Amino acid sequence: xSDLQELHQRIASCPDCDLCRTRTNAVPGEGPPDAExxxxxxxxxxxxxxxxxxxxxxxxxxxxxxxxSIGLRRDxxxxxxxxxxxxxxxxxxxxxEIEACQKYLKRQIELIRPKVIVSLGRHSLAxxxxxxxxxRAHGQVKVMDGIYFIPIYHPAAALxxxxxxxxxxxxxxxxxxxxxxxxxxxxxxxxxxxxxxQMRLF
Ligand code: URA
Numbered sequence: 001x002s003d004l005q006e007l008h009q010r011i012a013s014c015p016d017c018d019l020c021r022t023r024t025n026a027v028p029g030e031g032p033p034d035a036e037x038x039x040x041x042x043x044x045x046x047x048x049x050x051x052x053x054x055x056x057x058x059x060x061x062x063x064x065x066x067x068x069s070i071g072l073r074r075d076x077x078x079x080x081x082x083x084x085x086x087x088x089x090x091x092x093x094x095x096x097e098i099e100a101c102q103k104y105l106k107r108q109i110e111l112i113r114p115k116v117i118v119s120l121g122r123h124s125l126a127x128x129x130x131x132x133x134x135x136r137a138h139g140q141v142k143v144m145d146g147i148y149f150i151p152i153y154h155p156a157a158a159l160x161x162x163x164x165x166x167x168x169x170x171x172x173x174x175x176x177x178x179x180x181x182x183x184x185x186x187x188x189x190x191x192x193x194x195x196x197x198q199m200r201l202f
Contacts, residue, residue: 004033004111007104011084012052017100019085019093025052029080029108036179037077038114039063040105042123042154043093049086054079059156063120066155066172078112080105082127093123102127109147115182117147118175121154139171141178143187148178 001009008028014020027044030053039055047057055063055074064074083093083101093101105127109117119125122134128149129137142149152172158165181187 002033004108007107007111011104014084014101014104017085017097019083019087019097022088023085024049026084027052027054027081027086028084028104029054029078031074031078031080031112032076033078033112035076035078035112036115036182037072037175038109038112038117039077039079039120040117040124040128041079041081041120043081043083043090044086045090046086054081055155058159059154062155062158066168069169070172070176078108078114080108082124098123098127114147116175116179117144117149119149119151121157124154125151138167139174141174146186148182148187150174150178 011028012026014026027048041055044054045057045059047060048054054060063079067074067077082105083097084104087093087097117128119128125132125134125137128144129142129151132151134151134153137151138153139150150171153164153168155168158168
């Protein structure tokens with residue numbers, strides 16, 4: 001069994017916060033273990049909790065459309081969340097739940113070593129870059145420990161507010177160029193305009 005599979009088994013039976021009492025299934029995430037792009041949402045919702053798969057509800061359908069718009073299928077990217085178990089009634093994850101769960105995301109990043117990380121939504125952005133506001137940071141590329149980082153609004157936002165759709169689509173269009181850049185040279189050796197801010201991930 002691979003290290004990633006082992007990690008996902010641990011997540012499946014994790015007892016480290018109260019979400020383990022209300023979940024149907026933990027949702028570790030899915031995708032190729034060597035995916036170049038890692039998408040990080042907030043936490044599983046109803047359908048994800050039922051199926052133990054990330055982004056399989058309405059927001060997931062829009063995510064798949066967004067991926068298709070840049071020539072990608074969901075099985076070509078890795079998709080996970082900040083917290084791996086559904087918060088009851090889809091409430092925001094609590095700080096203690098995020099704290100208890102973050103070891104899993106850190107390990108996933110270490111094992112997958114993606115070239116580009118895309119955070120989806122403000123809770124995901126807050127974990128990677130505390131203090132940043134999504135209204136300002138969305139679509140802006142940063143570098144974290146040698147990995148390009150792009151925060152994007154959560155796809156569910158487009159389901160509630162129609163004008164968000166265009167904003168998210170425009171931000172998604174930036175992903176292929178960033179990936180090309182990452183493939184050509186690690187971010188340390190490359191200059192983006194504007195020069196990405198350097199951040200620490202670990
Ligand atoms: N929203 C998320 O943030 N993650 C999912 O997996 C599904 C919906």
